[in-house]
Amino acid sequence: MRKTIVSAIASDKSPAPLLKSQALSKNFKGLQALKNHNLELYPGEILGIIGPNGSGKSTLFNVITGFSPPSSGTVVFDGTVITGWRPDRIVGKGIARTFQGSRLFKALTAAENVEAAAQRHDRPGLLSTLTHLGGYARRQAAIRGRAHALLELLGLARWSNRRAGDLPYGAQRRLEIARAMATGPKLLMLDEPAAGLNTHETKELMGLIRGLRDGFGVAVIVVEHDMDLIGNLCERVQVLAQGELICEGTFDVVQQDARVRGAYLGHD
Ligand SMILES: Nc1ncnc2c1ncn2[C@@H]1O[C@H](COP(=O)(O)OP(=O)(O)O)[C@@H](O)[C@H]1O
Numbered sequence: 001m002r003k004t005i006v007s008a009i010a011s012d013k014s015p016a017p018l019l020k021s022q023a024l025s026k027n028f029k030g031l032q033a034l035k036n037h038n039l040e041l042y043p044g045e046i047l048g049i050i051g052p053n054g055s056g057k058s059t060l061f062n063v064i065t066g067f068s069p070p071s072s073g074t075v076v077f078d079g080t081v082i083t084g085w086r087p088d089r090i091v092g093k094g095i096a097r098t099f100q101g102s103r104l105f106k107a108l109t110a111a112e113n114v115e116a117a118a119q120r121h122d123r124p125g126l127l128s129t130l131t132h133l134g135g136y137a138r139r140q141a142a143i144r145g146r147a148h149a150l151l152e153l154l155g156l157a158r159w160s161n162r163r164a165g166d167l168p169y170g171a172q173r174r175l176e177i178a179r180a181m182a183t184g185p186k187l188l189m190l191d192e193p194a195a196g197l198n199t200h201e202t203k204e205l206m207g208l209i210r211g212l213r214d215g216f217g218v219a220v221i222v223v224e225h226d227m228d229l230i231g232n233l234c235e236r237v238q239v240l241a242q243g244e245l246i247c248e249g250t251f252d253v254v255q256q257d258a259r260v261r262g263a264y265l266g267h268d
């Protein structure tokens with residue numbers, strides 16, 4: 001990270017983090033699901049978050065993305081304090097997420113799912129060159145084009161006109177990512193994207209996520225139990241236990257850490 005900052009200064013780019021959360025806490029009636037959590041994420045970085053079940057990973061996602069306001073603490077994204085904003089407004093600002101459980105519109109086609117997301121967050125600049133030409137039909141064509149490109153990129157082109165609910169499980173999971181990307185995010189947050197996938201599908205997913213970062217410059221935060229995915233994909237890893245950040249560093253460093261090993265004993 002130090003190297004990133006130094007080279008950013010050297011190249012005269014802003015070293016400002018894309019996402020900075022400070023002292024984030026979330027209480028549920030006597031249970032502190034998240035305690036004093038801090039995070040800095042830089043543009044284009046891939047951060048992994050691991051921890052036993054119930055350690056607060058999804059709560060952290062909910063707090064950052066506005067689904068569950070923090071009990072205390074601050075979230076700054078792209079230079080703006082977004083704490084307390086509603087989910088839709090946060091998506092508009094550039095954070096897209098997927099959920100641990102599917103939230104697809106199962107009766108709509110794969111293409112309609114992606115188009116609906118693109119439509120909802122269509123804004124000047126998002127559709128690049130076509131937008132300035134104006135006109136409803138052109139915008140719709142641009143949205144369909146963007147959706148199709150994402151379906152293609154995520155290996156879903158052949159399923160475009162099938163009902164989302166009829167897609168194989170692995171394809172449904174990729175469709176959730178395509179839908180998140182359709183909103184044009186600067187940060188993509190994935191909550192257990194490999195859950196239920198086999199080894200081959202997980203490997204494929206790893207490549208797709210890296211491709212999204214390389215192709216779109218999107219930063220990624222990924223929560224996963226699959227340690228192959230975390231180890232191969234993430235430049236940095238945070239470990240949560242009982243709502244607390246207990247370790248942060250490269251995967252090699254955190255997997256050697258005694259506190260991390262302790263946290264996993266008796267779990268999973
Ligand atoms: N809406 C809620 N109401 C009450 N307790 C919750 C709620 N959401 C999460 N929790 C509790 O907070 C803790 C952290 O949960 P979660 O963030 O889902 O963990 P993880 O994603 O790491 O498995 C758990 O003990 C869970 O039961």
Ligand SMILES: [Mg+2]
Pocket residue numbers: 057058059100
């Ligand atoms: Mg979870």
